[in-house]
Amino acid sequence: MSQKILVIDDHEVMRDLLQEELQESGYDVVTAESCFDGLNILKEQEFKLVILDIRMPGMDGIEALEKIINANRGLPVIIHSAFSHYKENYLTWSAADYIVKSGDLQPLKDSIAQHIR
Amino acid sequence: MIENLHFSNLDQILPGWFLLNLEHEITHWSEAAARTLGYKEEDVLNQHFINLLPDYRDDRENFLVHLQGSNPSSSIIHHQVKLKQKSGVIVEALLSLYPITQEEKKYKLITIEKVTEITELLQYTNNKKSQILDQYNLFQICQNDLEMKDIFDAILVSVTSGQGLKFNRAFLFLVDTHEKKLKGIQAIGPSSKERAGEIYHRLQAEGPSTLSEMIRLFTQEKSSHQDQVNDLVRSMQINLQDINHILIKTLYQRKYIEFKHEPGREPHESYKWLADKLNSENMLIMPLVWHGRSVGLLIADNVITETKISDQDIKSFIDFAEVASSVIISVRILSRLEQSITAGDEANIKLKESQNKLLEQEKLAAKGQLLNQMAHEVRGPLATIGGFASRIYKKLEPTNPHYKNMGHIVETALTLEKVLTSILDQALGKAPEKRNFSDTAKVINKITSLLGEEITDRKISVNLNIQGDLPLIAVPDHHLFEILNNLIKNAIEALEEEGLLLIVAKKTSDHISIAIQDTGPGISQADEDKLYTPYFSTKNKGTGLGLVIVKKLVAEYSGELQYNTRLGKGTTFSVHLPIYHQQ
Numbered sequence: 001m002s003q004k005i006l007v008i009d010d011h012e013v014m015r016d017l018l019q020e021e022l023q024e025s026g027y028d029v030v031t032a033e034s035c036f037d038g039l040n041i042l043k044e045q046e047f048k049l050v051i052l053d054i055r056m057p058g059m060d061g062i063e064a065l066e067k068i069i070n071a072n073r074g075l076p077v078i079i080h081s082a083f084s085h086y087k088e089n090y091l092t093w094s095a096a097d098y099i100v101k102s103g104d105l106q107p108l109k110d111s112i113a114q115h116i117r
Numbered sequence: 118m119i120e121n122l123h124f125s126n127l128d129q130i131l132p133g134w135f136l137l138n139l140e141h142e143i144t145h146w147s148e149a150a151a152r153t154l155g156y157k158e159e160d161v162l163n164q165h166f167i168n169l170l171p172d173y174r175d176d177r178e179n180f181l182v183h184l185q186g187s188n189p190s191s192s193i194i195h196h197q198v199k200l201k202q203k204s205g206v207i208v209e210a211l212l213s214l215y216p217i218t219q220e221e222k223k224y225k226l227i228t229i230e231k232v233t234e235i236t237e238l239l240q241y242t243n244n245k246k247s248q249i250l251d252q253y254n255l256f257q258i259c260q261n262d263l264e265m266k267d268i269f270d271a272i273l274v275s276v277t278s279g280q281g282l283k284f285n286r287a288f289l290f291l292v293d294t295h296e297k298k299l300k301g302i303q304a305i306g307p308s309s310k311e312r313a314g315e316i317y318h319r320l321q322a323e324g325p326s327t328l329s330e331m332i333r334l335f336t337q338e339k340s341s342h343q344d345q346v347n348d349l350v351r352s353m354q355i356n357l358q359d360i361n362h363i364l365i366k367t368l369y370q371r372k373y374i375e376f377k378h379e380p381g382r383e384p385h386e387s388y389k390w391l392a393d394k395l396n397s398e399n400m401l402i403m404p405l406v407w408h409g410r411s412v413g414l415l416i417a418d419n420v421i422t423e424t425k426i427s428d429q430d431i432k433s434f435i436d437f438a439e440v441a442s443s444v445i446i447s448v449r450i451l452s453r454l455e456q457s458i459t460a461g462d463e464a465n466i467k468l469k470e471s472q473n474k475l476l477e478q479e480k481l482a483a484k485g486q487l488l489n490q491m492a493h494e495v496r497g498p499l500a501t502i503g504g505f506a507s508r509i510y511k512k513l514e515p516t517n518p519h520y521k522n523m524g525h526i527v528e529t530a531l532t533l534e535k536v537l538t539s540i541l542d543q544a545l546g547k548a549p550e551k552r553n554f555s556d557t558a559k560v561i562n563k564i565t566s567l568l569g570e571e572i573t574d575r576k577i578s579v580n581l582n583i584q585g586d587l588p589l590i591a592v593p594d595h596h597l598f599e600i601l602n603n604l605i606k607n608a609i610e611a612l613e614e615e616g617l618l619l620i621v622a623k624k625t626s627d628h629i630s631i632a633i634q635d636t637g638p639g640i641s642q643a644d645e646d647k648l649y650t651p652y653f654s655t656k657n658k659g660t661g662l663g664l665v666i667v668k669k670l671v672a673e674y675s676g677e678l679q680y681n682t683r684l685g686k687g688t689t690f691s692v693h694l695p696i697y698h699q700q
Contacts, residue, residue, distance in 0.1 A: 013505075082493040094651030103531055
């Protein structure tokens with residue numbers, strides 16, 4: 001059985017890109033367009049890793065990060081954001097990694113391979 | 118004894134009299150004095166004389182000493198004083214003092230005459246004036262006084278010109294309360310009889326018809342004589358404490374003196390000093406008094422013509438001195454005002470500048486925020502273009518006609534990402550190069566002082582043991598602060614009241630080791646498992662990220678984090694961080 005990854009991002013095209021690319025790399029990918037949806041999906045299914053955007057309408061990724069980790073101890077979360085400066089914000093430091101969005105997906109895939117449980 | 122004296126007669130002719138001993142304590146109080154001033158014998162007997170003076174006088178303590186000089190046998194006749202009645206009303210009176218000896222004991226007999234009541238309002242305003250004078254240092258010579266040269270010239274010309282008081286020479290002295298000195302400031306006339314030159318005579322004899330024309334002419338024709346006489350007067354400075362000095366005495370007595378130097382019969386050495394300095398044996402010393410206080414002195418003489426100083430001259434000079442004092446003080450007030458207005462203007466300009474700067478910074482920040490937002494909006498979609506393009510590109514055979522073009526898209530998207538990053542860096546203004554090292558002792562001291570209030574409130578003893586001259590640590594200030602602040606705060610929060618916190622910092626081979634030890638309850642086995650788990654906290658208000666942050670930062674700087682805990686005994690966290698080596 002392949003490893004399941006949840007992608008939470010409000011941009012549909014980004015969700016599609018990650019889904020296609022990661023599935024091709026052998027992962028089972030589920031996507032959510034908001035943190036609320038993501039948290040609900042996490043309650044029903046078990047995942048090996050979460051990829052989380054920060055700037056999203058409704059609940060933002062920083063708030064969701066605490067909720068995800070509190071509800072799913074040991075689940076690695078990789079922050080995937082277009083902003084680089086949140087890296088300095090210690091509220092993101094509980095995440096397993098912080099990857100700035102780029103057309104080059106290799107760094108993200110390397111991080112997934114490193115952190116997936 | 119006192120009773121034997123025929124003082125009782127005095128009661129009939131004087132509104133008041135009393136006796137002082139040499140310590141100026143009241144030893145005998147007359148009925149007349151009791152009537153006039155309202156104090157009964159028991160109120161004042163053995164009390165110091167100064168209790169009769171108004172409270173606002175700043176020279177109360179030494180009032181009589183200044184008045185009498187150091188010679189206890191000298192008398193004072195009709196000195197105008199203000200006295201405080203028992204009711205608090207201030208009265209003005211003429212005070213006289215006569216030293217007397219009775220049965221080998223020395224006393225001072227004080228009589229008061231011409232007692233007039235000052236109204237309360239007058240007393241109040243005088244009091245206020247006195248405060249203002251002190252507050253604005255109006256008796257202090259300041260830099261601006263040098264710019265008052267023209268005013269002083271006008272005063273001195275008025276004293277000397279044919280259209281004015283017609284004295285041959287005039288010297289101006291001013292009190293400097295700051296330096297506690299009477300200082301010679303400016304003078305007019307020849308420095309000596311012999312040096313009386315042609316210009317001076319011409320000015321005296323055939324001078325222009327009006328005083329203002331004379332002042333104008335004088336300022337144009339300043340000769341070397343003036344430099345000499347000015348140098349002379351400026352060399353004269355007398356300490357205000359030197360109360361036996363003729364000039365200081367005149368200042369305190371606030372009454373003019375007709376100075377006559379009679380060689381061989383000098384009451385004080387200053388008589389000879391003054392006669393020698395000014396090369397003159399007859400002069401008029403006129404105090405410049407403003408609202409009861411002496412601003413300075415004017416000295417005038419007729420050293421050239423040797424004309425006798427007449428009573429009319431003295432009377433005119435007294436009137437002129439009053440005008441001169443108020444001119445000097447008014448100009449000082451104006452110049453102080455000008456100073457403060459200028460200072461105010463400068464402050465305004467500075468304020469405006471910093472406001473503009475702030476505005477500029479705000480604009481920059483807003484601009485930065487906007488660009489940041491834009492970058493985010495662009496970077497996301499750009500990443501998807503690049504990402505999809507690269508997915509297609511990887512699937513194309515190099516022989517495919519689109520292979521090369523797809524490669525261009527992938528490459529261009531990545532280049533654009535880099536352009537975006539550099540635009541952002543420029544727009545936000547590159548963060549100032551942060552120093553990548555820090556001083557352990559400084560950071561620890563900063564933290565303990567920030568936590569000082571809590572430490573005091575909870576009666577915690579902090580024991581700092583920092584090895585002297587620790588080398589710099591290879592972690593930037595703000596990150597070392599973050600690491601140690603979290604550990605020290607945790608330790609303090611674990612402590613009971615009156616607990617002990619021990620911080621030890623020392624050098625170990627290539628590292629600096631910092632240990633933070635508390636005498637708290639220790640960490641239970643269950644909690645220990647979750648120690649580095651994010652959002653796990655045993656505290657009510659904790660974020661549960663403290664140790665997560667510490668661990669992450671310590672790892673980032675290739676350091677080590679360890680802890681040692683014993684239930685009921687306490688916990689020690691130790692951080693080992695590398696020493697900074699200059700590149």
